[in-house]
Amino acid sequence: MSPAPHLSLARRLDGVSESATLKLNSTIQAMKAKGIDVIGFTVGEPDFAVPPAAKEAVRKALDADKSKYTPSPGIPELREAVASKTNAQQPALAKTQPWKPADVIVTNGGKQALFNAFLALLNPGDEVLIPGPYWLSYPEMVKIAGGIPKFIAAPFSQGFKITPAQLKGALGPKVKALILNSPSNPTGAMYSRAELEALGQVLLSEPGAEGVWVISDEIYDRIVYNDRGDLPFCSFLDAVPALRERTITVNGMSKSAAMTGWRIGWSVAPKLVTDGMNTLQGQSTSGINSLAQWASVAALKLPESDFSSQLESYRRRRDLCLEILKKAPKIDLFQPQGAFYAFLGVGKHLRGGEDSMGFAERLLEGAKVAVVPGSPFGEPEFIRISFATDEKTIREGCERIVSFLAGE
Ligand code: PLP
Numbered sequence: 001m002s003p004a005p006h007l008s009l010a011r012r013l014d015g016v017s018e019s020a021t022l023k024l025n026s027t028i029q030a031m032k033a034k035g036i037d038v039i040g041f042t043v044g045e046p047d048f049a050v051p052p053a054a055k056e057a058v059r060k061a062l063d064a065d066k067s068k069y070t071p072s073p074g075i076p077e078l079r080e081a082v083a084s085k086t087n088a089q090q091p092a093l094a095k096t097q098p099w100k101p102a103d104v105i106v107t108n109g110g111k112q113a114l115f116n117a118f119l120a121l122l123n124p125g126d127e128v129l130i131p132g133p134y135w136l137s138y139p140e141m142v143k144i145a146g147g148i149p150k151f152i153a154a155p156f157s158q159g160f161k162i163t164p165a166q167l168k169g170a171l172g173p174k175v176k177a178l179i180l181n182s183p184s185n186p187t188g189a190m191y192s193r194a195e196l197e198a199l200g201q202v203l204l205s206e207p208g209a210e211g212v213w214v215i216s217d218e219i220y221d222r223i224v225y226n227d228r229g230d231l232p233f234c235s236f237l238d239a240v241p242a243l244r245e246r247t248i249t250v251n252g253m254s255k256s257a258a259m260t261g262w263r264i265g266w267s268v269a270p271k272l273v274t275d276g277m278n279t280l281q282g283q284s285t286s287g288i289n290s291l292a293q294w295a296s297v298a299a300l301k302l303p304e305s306d307f308s309s310q311l312e313s314y315r316r317r318r319d320l321c322l323e324i325l326k327k328a329p330k331i332d333l334f335q336p337q338g339a340f341y342a343f344l345g346v347g348k349h350l351r352g353g354e355d356s357m358g359f360a361e362r363l364l365e366g367a368k369v370a371v372v373p374g375s376p377f378g379e380p381e382f383i384r385i386s387f388a389t390d391e392k393t394i395r396e397g398c399e400r401i402v403s404f405l406a407g408e
Helices: 020-033 052-063 076-089 091-096 109-121 137-144 164-170 193-205 241-246 271-284 290-300 304-325 356-367 391-406
Strands: 104-108 127-132 148-153 175-181 213-217 247-252 264-268 341-345 382-386
Touching: 052 290, 076 091, 076 104, 076 247, 076 264, 076 290, 091 241, 104 109, 104 271, 109 137, 109 175, 109 213, 109 247, 109 264, 109 271, 127 137, 137 148, 148 164, 164 193, 175 193, 193 241, 213 241, 241 247, 264 290, 304 341, 304 391, 356 382, 356 391, 382 391
Parallel strands: 127 148, 127 175, 175 213, 213 247
Antiparallel strands: 104 264, 247 264, 341 382
């Protein structure tokens, strides 16, 4: 039935797409429900158990009735723990201008921190620089907030990174913010400290760049392979402390502690923007689930060593994935340096007029392997494979992809 002509939705939804990954996940669930043997490589979600300390903290919080409204920006204990974590990742800055609990807002996942940031910063028509391939929600969030996404190409040939010259060339009077995401979803690429410094230098020295904010999405900070010992995680502000007053660091529990469903993320930012984001949060969600906040306090107190077996497991899975996919003919294979995705170039396998969307459909149909097409990530000739799953599934799924490509 078509809707009555006088009913309509807000124009802000025009041109905003629904999340391609969430949509694909429901297709796979439906196929599985019909008994089809489908391998799902689409979910951006760690398959590890939640740390027992987090579960225990929830039980305790519940027994102590700590389940009322919390302060809108989060419970002081969690804001304190987040400030300490951030200071530990930005040691140079921590000596002179450490982040304080008041600089932290706890949000409904990292996603809401990003959403709040765009709503707080953007006026209609403001541009946001987004290196592409990008996490698919960035442009949609920018559009909802009234902004205009402006893409900077970070192709395979550049290791999926932008250069300082490209950043300089993309600046302009309407540019309000730059998004950085290292390690990256969907590519697994990472910027080195020197590369971040060089990008930061452009924002510090270019005339007209004084009003450009940086939103640094560091949600994959703990999943870093550092294969040769020269690419450890580097927080943007540790590389460019001089941009402290213009940077919003976003992070959360979803990827680092396998706590996706708890919906705990945060922003760490200077007062001007924190105050704005806090007003938005106070008038929208009122704050975040109290029990999940207590769980996060406990998880943030765990030593790094508690997570090293997860990292080693991701490394084995990544290596297995690469070892098998290497056998596929005519593909571009990038070795992820962080996160848990392999981004695979299938341009030479695309049929006339087809993009990765069509390819992914053929792969699902022909090999019963579900991957996310690169198109919604801004890279139409690539597909994304999430290797946050067990080795048996990775082996079977990657072998199926190789056979499928060989039969093309
Ligand atoms: N940023 C990136 C790059 C992501 O991949 C994700 C999740 O997939 C998020 C942010 C948001 O994560 P969450 O809202 O679960 O904290």
